[in-house]
Amino acid sequence: MKTAALANKRKYTFDKRDYIQFRLRKITPEIVENQLVTLKRPREHTKVVKPVTLKDGIIKWNAKERKRLLSVFKEHADTLTYCHFIPASGAGSRMLQDLTTFLNDFKPGEESFSSYINRTKQFELSVFFRKIKKFPFYKKLKATLKHLELHTLAKDERKLMIAKALLYDPNFKFLALPKGLLPFHKGRRGEVLTAFDEQLRQFVDFSASFKQAEMHFTTLKSAQTHFNTALSTAHSKLKKLTQNNLSISFSHQSEQTDTVSLTKEHMLVRDGQGKVLFRPAGHGVLLSNLNTLSQDIIFISNIDNIAKRKIQKQVADFRKLMIGNLIATQDYIFEMLPKLKMDALSTAQLDEVINFTKTTLHLKLAINFEKRSKAERCKILFGILNRPLRICAVVKNTGQPGGGPFWVEDGKGNISMQIVETAEVDVTIPEQKQQLDAATHFNPVEICCGIKDYEGNTFDLNEFCKDGEGIISQKTYNGKPITILERPGLWNGSMQHWNTLFVEMKPSLFNPVKTINDLLKKAHQ
Structure with missing residues (x-):
């Protein structure tokens, strides 16, 4: 009776099997209803103002800067904890x-x-x-x-x-x-190495610089046995994996984050057995996995972007520079935040922080900012700087699919640098399509993250996610068009309110494997 009474109050009608299915997934009917409401709303698109370019937001380090950042890395790395976070749930299919x-x-x-x-x-x-x-x-x-x-x-x-x-x-x-367990390379002794094997080998070499290091893979539950077997084999071949300061961990994408979808007639999509079809809601759901980590430095990359050993060394050298950049930027922010909180900055120091905010972080301050009192300006700057920080590598655009760096305007008129996926933009508007086409760089998913505040506390990353319910896009199911809902992407919407720096990376360091023939490229041979 209780179920029937609830159903009568609802805008959408679910049958008894639906309620059982929701309960097994540990979600409520209200969650499904909210998703359906979102799917039926007019779609909200991201408004891109212009691409982020080398002359307008992207950093390209010169030799002097590289030397300085490498020095910062070497000075601090052995005092820091490190985690390499790798989404590894992609199917080999x-x-x-x-x-x-x-x-x-x-x-x-x-x-x-x-x-x-x-x-x-x-x-x-x-x-x-x-x-x-x-x-x-x-x-x-x-x-x-x-x-x-x-x-x-x-x-x-x-x-x-x-x-x-x-x-x-x-x-x-x-x-x-899963893609991570497909054979990618031949080893020096003729052995066959998967992407997972290669990532572990690179991790062992790179993590030697840190006080404590962890490699964390997000996988499908159904593939975990395969990964456990592969890790056991790797342990027998890579003795350094057993060192006390190293660890390998896994987590899974929760079924509770899956979303429903609609037919073109605006009906709930069901499978061949009449059950509600739930789909994984994109890589944005991995924000909850990332939010469980607490290391000083977290590096995010895709499992398939792993080349042979010679290029791995070059990638490692570049990552050291990114981490050095993160440390140097954080050091300045952490020095200024207590002073901003206490309104203890001189006029010259406050001007310096304002200049840093505008020129280093490329953040736009409100038009009336300068008219506010010194105490109010310190409070505003404290709120702006006391956020997670990320250094994002970008590569010159060569027609690769995926997102890229753009200046974005939100609904309140604020403009910031973001990674934007094509699916987020209304390409039917000629001006928006023109801005997308003018992009000079794209996102290879090489992201160095600092998720702690100036007091050493870990941020709740959910507080810095994009407002709204997610991204609506079109797919097919059994050959028919459906409308799906994806949560804000991990490196676009889920990190929208982070402070962000973009740095240019050489294209030769980006070697993803999207099709089996990509393994024929020089970087994988």
Whole structure:
């Protein structure tokens, strides 16, 4: 009776199975209702004013600055705790899309492989088979195919069997693995290394500089057993992983953060069994995982951006500079905050802080700021500076998908530097589309974070997230369009009210693996 009474008061009607499903997910009907209300609202877009550029917000260190920042890193690192935070829940299936499509669509006997390539325009698939010997898994594949007696098949059928073996054979099962556990490289002794293996090796080398270091991976619960096995194997090969000052940890994305979606008829999307369809709400939900950490320095990067050892060393050197920049910036802020709080700055010192806020942090102060009393200005500046700080690497735009640095105006007329994803912007407005197209740099997800205040307390990162319910965008489900709700992205909306510096990174240090053929690039060979 209680359930029925509640249902009658609701704007949306749920049946008994829905209430059971919500309860199992540990969410309330009110949460679902709020998501539905948000999905039906007119979409709120981010207003970009202009791109952030080298002449307007992006730092490019010269030799003198590099030397200074490296010195800062070396002076402080061994007194600090460090965490490398890596989202690792991405599925390997995205890398293997061409192989999956080929296995499902190609019909040997009805068309040749070359005809299929011409018909589907999957030219990368042709490259894959032509250069298959260069992949780290080829030796194992060759042994498997010998067992399957591939030589008895016609040439085109062999390609089909190769795709099937990689995706489903017990020796591989690539389709069932997270991206982080797919083979990426050949080691110096010929061993096959996954992205996870390479990240651990880089971590062991880099973490030697710090007092205490942790590598934290966010994974799917369903993949945790695979990661545990991989970590156990890594421990046996990398003895330094067992050092007392190092630790490896994992966390999972909570089902409670999943969101519902709508059909084009504005009906709740359900699966084939009639259950409410819940979808992961994007990487923004990882803010809750990040919020459990308390190290002095936290570095965020993607698991697939890991090249061979030579480039890893260059990446590590650049990260030291980013950390040096973070430490130097924090030192100044932490020195000024107690004085701002107590209104204990001289006029010259206050002017110096104002200049720092405008020129280093690139923050715009209110038009009437200068007209306020000294005490009021100190209070405003204290609120501005007492926030989490991040140093974000950006790379020259070469057509890569993803977000980039832009000057953004909020609904109150405030302008700040933010990382913006294309999905956030109304590209039907010519001026907005023009600003997106004018971007000079993009976000490779190399972010150095300081999440403690000047007294050593860890910030509650939820307090610095973008206002609002999230990003509304379009996807498909079972071939039909649906409207989905994603929480503010981890490095865009979820960090909107952080203080941010952008620094330029060499393109050669950014080597992500989005498709399996990316492993053929020089950085991975």
